[in-house]
Amino acid sequence: MKYTIMDVAKMSGVSKSTVxxxxxxTGYVSPxxxxxxxxxxxxxxxxxxxxxxxxxxRQTQNIGVIIYRQHHPIASHPFYGKIxxxxxxxxSELGYxxxxxxxxxxxxxxxxxxxxxxxxxxxxxSKLNHELIDYFKNMYIPFVMVNxxxxxxxxxxxxxxxxxxxxxxxxxMLSLGLTAVSVISGPLEHRxxxxxxxxxxxxxxxxxxxxxxDRIYYANSSQFxxxxxxxxxxxxxxxxxxxxxxxxxxxxxGAIKAIYEKGLQVPEHIAVMGFDDIDYAAMANxxxxxxxxxxxxxxxxxxxxxxxxxQGITTTKDLPMYVPELKVRYSTKGTK
Amino acid sequence: MKYTIMDVAKMSGVSKSTVxxxxxxTGYVSPxxxxxxxxxxxxxxxxxxxxxxxxxxRQTQNIGVIIYRQHHPIASHPFYGKIxxxxxxxxSELGYxxxxxxxxxxxxxxxxxxxxxxxxxxxxxSKLNHELIDYFKNMYIPFVMVNxxxxxxxxxxxxxxxxxxxxxxxxxMLSLGLTAVSVISGPLEHRxxxxxxxxxxxxxxxxxxxxxxDRIYYANSSQFxxxxxxxxxxxxxxxxxxxxxxxxxxxxxGAIKAIYEKGLQVPEHIAVMGFDDIDYAAMANxxxxxxxxxxxxxxxxxxxxxxxxxQGITTTKDLPMYVPELKVRYSTKGTK
DNA sequence: CTGAAAGCGCTTACAG
DNA sequence: CTGAAAGCGCTTACAG
Numbered sequence: 001m002k003y004t005i006m007d008v009a010k011m012s013g014v015s016k017s018t019v020x021x022x023x024x025x026t027g028y029v030s031p032x033x034x035x036x037x038x039x040x041x042x043x044x045x046x047x048x049x050x051x052x053x054x055x056x057x058r059q060t061q062n063i064g065v066i067i068y069r070q071h072h073p074i075a076s077h078p079f080y081g082k083i084x085x086x087x088x089x090x091x092s093e094l095g096y097x098x099x100x101x102x103x104x105x106x107x108x109x110x111x112x113x114x115x116x117x118x119x120x121x122x123x124x125x126s127k128l129n130h131e132l133i134d135y136f137k138n139m140y141i142p143f144v145m146v147n148x149x150x151x152x153x154x155x156x157x158x159x160x161x162x163x164x165x166x167x168x169x170x171x172x173m174l175s176l177g178l179t180a181v182s183v184i185s186g187p188l189e190h191r192x193x194x195x196x197x198x199x200x201x202x203x204x205x206x207x208x209x210x211x212x213x214d215r216i217y218y219a220n221s222s223q224f225x226x227x228x229x230x231x232x233x234x235x236x237x238x239x240x241x242x243x244x245x246x247x248x249x250x251x252x253x254g255a256i257k258a259i260y261e262k263g264l265q266v267p268e269h270i271a272v273m274g275f276d277d278i279d280y281a282a283m284a285n286x287x288x289x290x291x292x293x294x295x296x297x298x299x300x301x302x303x304x305x306x307x308x309x310x311q312g313i314t315t316t317k318d319l320p321m322y323v324p325e326l327k328v329r330y331s332t333k334g335t336k
Numbered sequence: 337m338k339y340t341i342m343d344v345a346k347m348s349g350v351s352k353s354t355v356x357x358x359x360x361x362t363g364y365v366s367p368x369x370x371x372x373x374x375x376x377x378x379x380x381x382x383x384x385x386x387x388x389x390x391x392x393x394r395q396t397q398n399i400g401v402i403i404y405r406q407h408h409p410i411a412s413h414p415f416y417g418k419i420x421x422x423x424x425x426x427x428s429e430l431g432y433x434x435x436x437x438x439x440x441x442x443x444x445x446x447x448x449x450x451x452x453x454x455x456x457x458x459x460x461x462s463k464l465n466h467e468l469i470d471y472f473k474n475m476y477i478p479f480v481m482v483n484x485x486x487x488x489x490x491x492x493x494x495x496x497x498x499x500x501x502x503x504x505x506x507x508x509m510l511s512l513g514l515t516a517v518s519v520i521s522g523p524l525e526h527r528x529x530x531x532x533x534x535x536x537x538x539x540x541x542x543x544x545x546x547x548x549x550d551r552i553y554y555a556n557s558s559q560f561x562x563x564x565x566x567x568x569x570x571x572x573x574x575x576x577x578x579x580x581x582x583x584x585x586x587x588x589x590g591a592i593k594a595i596y597e598k599g600l601q602v603p604e605h606i607a608v609m610g611f612d613d614i615d616y617a618a619m620a621n622x623x624x625x626x627x628x629x630x631x632x633x634x635x636x637x638x639x640x641x642x643x644x645x646x647q648g649i650t651t652t653k654d655l656p657m658y659v660p661e662l663k664v665r666y667s668t669k670g671t672k
Numbered sequence: 673c674t675g676a677a678a679g680c681g682c683t684t685a686c687a688g
Numbered sequence: 689c690t691g692a693a694a695g696c697g698c699t700t701a702c703a704g
Contacts, residue, residue, distance in 0.1 A: 685694090
C-alpha cells in the first residue's frame with residue numbers, strides 16, 4: 001500500500017519504466033531485470049495503484065449498475081437480486097468490478113459518478129425514464145438496459161418475451177379447463193406487467209372467453225401486500241372465479257395467503273399462477289405454478305455485451321427476447 | 337465528459353487553480369470570476385474527473401463490500417441481501433459509493449482492488465478466515481466486520497446476540513409446553529448457528545429437559561433443501577417430537593415443506609420456529625414464528641462506523657451486540 | 673533491452 | 689484574490 005513504483009525501481013536498481021513493463025508484461029525486459037523486479041515487488045508487497053493506472057489508461061475496469069427501485073429493496077429483491085448476482089458473477093469473470101447504485105442516487109451522486117467517469121460502462125436495470133436514457137446517450141458512455149421500458153431502437157435492451165409468457169400462462173389454465181379466471185396485475189407502467197397481462201388476456205379472448213375489467217385488479221405495486229389485498233377485493237366484487245393469474249410471483253403469493261384466510265384451498269377452490277419463478281415459488285406452500293423468466297442469463301449477458309461495447313466491438317442492438325417457460329407446480333395442478 | 341478543468345479555465349479566462357477553487361468551494365475567488373467559471377461549467381457540462389481527483393486526494397469515496405458466500409447467491413440472499421441494501425442506503429447518504437465483491441474474487445481480483453487502494457474502507461460480511469482478517473489488518477485499511485466469526489478483540493465487529501436469540505426461542509417453546517423438541521442446525525463453523533443452537537440447548541437443559549444428540553440434525557448448509565432433508569431424517573430417527581427449532585428461517589421453511597408432505601400440520605402436529613425474520617417468514621404459509629435479528633441496522637451501522645474510521649475518528653472496537661426479538665406467528669401459536 | 677521525459681486531470685501550497 | 693509550479697503514481701512513446 002505504502003510503496004510506489006519508484007520504491008520498487010530503486011530497490012531493483014532499474015527505472016520505473018522497466019518496473020512498469022514487467023508489471024504490465026509488455027515490451028522487452030531482460031530476464032535478470034525481470035527477476036530482480038519481481039523479487040522487490042514480492043518483498044515490498046507492492047501493488048500498483050489502480051487509481052493512478054486508471055487515470056492514464058482512461059479505463060477504470062469498473063461497471064456501474066443502477067437499479068431503479070424507488071421505495072423498495074434492491075439487492076434483496078427476489079427478481080432484481082438475482083440479476084445483480086448474475087452481474088456480479090460475470091463481471092468478476094471478465095475482470096470488472098461492480099459499483100451498485102440505487103436510483104435515489106441517480107439524481108445526484110451516482111449521476112456524478114458516471115459523469116466523473118469512474119466507470120467504463122453502465123447497466124441500467126428496471127424502469128428508467130426517458131430523460132435519463134437520453135442523458136446517458138449524450139454522455140457517450142456505453143450502457144445496456146435490462147428489463148426496462150425502452151422504445152429507443154438504438155439502445156441495447158435485454159428483455160423477456162413477457163407477452164409470450166402471459167400467453168403460456170393462459171394456455172396452461174385453459175388446458176385445465178379454468179375459464180372462470182381473475183387477474184391481479186402489477187403496475188402497467190412497467191413494460192413487463194403490461195405485456196404479461198396483454199398476452200394473457202388476448203389468449204383468453206382468442207379462445208372465446210372475455211376477461212371483463214371487473215375481473216382484473218390493478219395493483220399499485222408488485223408486492224406481496226397488493227396480492228393479498230387484490231384477492232380480497234376481487235372476491236368481494238364477485239366470488240365466482242376458479243383461477244387466478246398474477247403478473248408476478250410475489251403478488252400471487254400474497255393472493256394465496258388471502259385465499260387461505262378465506263378458508264379456501266389452492267388449487268381445489270382456486271388455482272393460482274404467478275410469473276417470474278422466483279426462488280420462493282418452488283419453496284412456497286403450496287408450490288407455485290409460474291412462468292420462468294430469465295434472470296441469471298440476462299445478468300450474464302448484460303455484462304458480456306457491455307464488455308464488448310466498452311471494447312468498441314459493435315454488436316447488434318436488436319437482441320432477441322428471452323423465451324419464457326412454463327413451470328407447473330401444485331398451485332394449479334394439485335400435484336408436485 | 338470530454339472537457340477538463342483546462343477547458344473551463346480557458347473559457348472563463350482564468351487559471352485552472354481558480355476553477356479548482358470554485359469547484360471545491362475553498363479559498364478565495366472573486367464573485368465575478370466565480371460567476372464566469374460557474375457559467376462555463378454549465379455551458380460545457382463539465383464534471384470533474386473523479387479518478388484524477390481521487391489520485392491527488394488519496395481518497396476515493398468508495399467502500400468495498402465483501403460478502404463471503406462460496407456457492408450461494410449473495411445479493412438475492414434473504415439475510416445478506418438485506419444487509420447489503422442497508423449498506424447501500426447509508427453509503428449513499430454519507431457520500432460513498434459501494435463496490436460489491438464476492439468472496440471468489442477475494443483470493444484474486446477483489447483482493448487486488450483493495451490493495452490497489454481503490455477503496456477507502458471495507459465491510460466484510462459473513463464468515464472470513466483468520467488469514468484474511470490478518471491480511472486486512474496488515475493493509476492498514478479501515479474495515480469492519482458484519483455478522484462474522486471473529487475473536488480478534490481489536491477488530492470492529494457487528495453481531496447479533498445469537499445466543500440470547502436461541503434462548504428466546506427456547507423460552508417461547510417451553511412456554512407453550514413444547515418439551516419434545518428437535519432441532520435442525522446450520523453449519524456450526526458459522527458463529528451464529530453455533531450460538532443459536534447453544535442458547536437454545538442450554539435453556540432446555542436449565543429447565544430440566546435434555547436435548548439428546550439424535551434430536552439434532554446437523555445440516556451441511558443453511559439452505560431450504562437442508563431443512564427439508566433434515567426433517568425427513570429426524571422423523572425417520574424417531575417420530576416423537578412435537579416441535580422443531582431451526583437455526584434459520586430458510587431451514588425452517590424447508591422443514592415445513594417436508595412436514596406437510598408427510599401429511600402433518602403446522603403447528604397442530606409440529607410447531608416450528610425459525611431464526612432471522614427474513615421477509616418471507618411473515619409471508620409464508622403458515623406464517624413462521626421466528627427470532628428477529630438485526631439486518632438493516634447492522635448495515636447502516638457498518639457504514640457509519642466505517643466512515644468514522646476512515647476519517648480517523650477512533651471509536652470503541654467493543655460494540656454491544658444487537659438484541660434479538662421474538663416474533664410469534666402461526667407456526668407455533670396457531671393464530672395470526 | 674532500458675531510461676528520461678511527457679502527460680493523464682486534478683489539488684495544494686506558495687508567491688505575488 | 690489569482691496564477692505558476694510541483695506533484696499524486698502510473699503508462700506510453702521516444703531515444704539510445
